[in-house]
Amino acid sequence: SKPIVAIVGRPNVGKSTLFNYIGKNRLSIVEDMPGVTRDRIYMDAEWLGREFTMIDTGGIEFETNDKILTAMRNQAKLAIDEADVIMFIVDGKTGMTSADNEVAIILRNTRKPVLLVVNKVDNMKNEADIYEFYNLGLGDPIAISATNALNIGDMLDRLVENM
Numbered sequence: 323s324k325p326i327v328a329i330v331g332r333p334n335v336g337k338s339t340l341f342n343y344i345g346k347n348r349l350s351i352v353e354d355m356p357g358v359t360r361d362r363i364y365m366d367a368e369w370l371g372r373e374f375t376m377i378d379t380g381g382i383e384f385e386t387n388d389k390i391l392t393a394m395r396n397q398a399k400l401a402i403d404e405a406d407v408i409m410f411i412v413d414g415k416t417g418m419t420s421a422d423n424e425v426a427i428i429l430r431n432t433r434k435p436v437l438l439v440v441n442k443v444d445n446m447k448n449e450a451d452i453y454e455f456y457n458l459g460l461g462d463p464i465a466i467s468a469t470n471a472l473n474i475g476d477m478l479d480r481l482v483e484n485m
C-alpha cells in the first residue's frame with residue numbers, strides 16, 4: 323500500500339492550503355458526494371510517479387472542547403502511529419511558538435522521518451526567517467509558500483526521498 327504522509331501543525335499555519343495544493347491533481351477523482359460538506363482528511367497524491375496518501379491531521383476533530391495544545395499533541399501522536407513520514411508545518415511569518423516546541427518534543431521521540439516545513443515564506447528574500455526553527459531540533463527547515471506555490475517542488479523532492 324501507499325506510504326502515508328501526515329501533515330501536523332498548529333491551527334492557521336497553512337496545513338489545509340498545502341494539503342489541497344499538493345492533492346489538487348487528484349481532487350476530481352475523489353470528489354465528495356454532492357451535499358456532503360466536510361473537511362477532506364485523506365487525499366491521494368503523487369510526485370515524480372511516487373504515490374502517497376496524505377492526512378490533514380488538523381481536519382480531525384478530537385473532542386469539541388479540546389484545547390489547542392491537547393489537540394496538537396493528539397495530532398502528533400496520531401501521526402507518529404499512522405504515518406510513514408510526518409510533515410510538521412510551522413509559520414514563518416509568526417515565528418516559532420511554544421506550541422511548536424511542545425509538538426517538536428513529541429516528534430523528536432519518533433524514528434519516523436520528520437520534514438520541518440516553514441510555510442508563509444512568500445518571498446524567498448525572507449528565507450532567513452527559517453533559521454530560528456533549527457532550535458526545534460528536527461533538522462534542516464525548508465521554506466515554502468503554499469499560497470504563492472514557492473519551493474513546493476523542492477519540498478516534495480525531500481518528502482519522497484524520505485518515503
Ligand code: GDP
Pocket residue numbers: 331332333334335336337338339340380441442443444466467468469470
Ligand atoms: P490550517 O489551519 O493549518 O489548515 O491553515 P489554513 O490552510 O486554513 O490557512 C490559514 C490561513 O493562512 C489562510 O488564510 C491561508 O490563506 C493562509 N495561508 C496559507 N498558506 C499561506 C502562505 O504560504 N502564505 C500566506 N501569506 N498565507 C498563507
Ligand code: MG
Pocket residue numbers: 337338339380381
Ligand atoms: Mg486546516
